[in-house]
Amino acid sequence: MKKLHERGVLFTLFFLGLSSCTTAPEPVASAPHPAPQPPVRQPPVSKPASPAAPVYKPMADDQCGAGALQYLIGKPRTEIPVPLDPGRRRVVCSSCIVTQEYRADRQTIVFSSETGIIESVKCG
Secondary structure (H helix, E strand, C coil), X not given: CHHHHXXXXXXXXXXXXXXXXXXXXXXXXXXXXXXXXXXXXXXXXXXXXXXXXXXXXXXXCCCCCHHHHHHHCCCEHHHCCCCCCHHHEEEEECCCCCCCCCCCCCEEEEECCCCCEEEEEEEC
């Protein structure tokens, strides 16, 4: 029983010690409000210059020289002259499968797959 009494006294002292450590909040003195300052004018922010609009130059109508071969339309494909640069000319039939990329420097000669008659000469 004596131990129980000693423990009670110890707890009481412990809690009293803790309560003495706490302090009451001090009243906060209100500081006078500072006078409002006029707004500071910021210099205008310069916007970055927008890139110049691209200049589109019209393509030449006949970059590949197809105009000089227009006389071939209506003639048989056997009359197509041998080109100096074969890489810049293709000869295709009207029902043939061909790539669809456009090359302005290439001549494309299209002939009828049934008759062999040239239907068109164009760039591309």
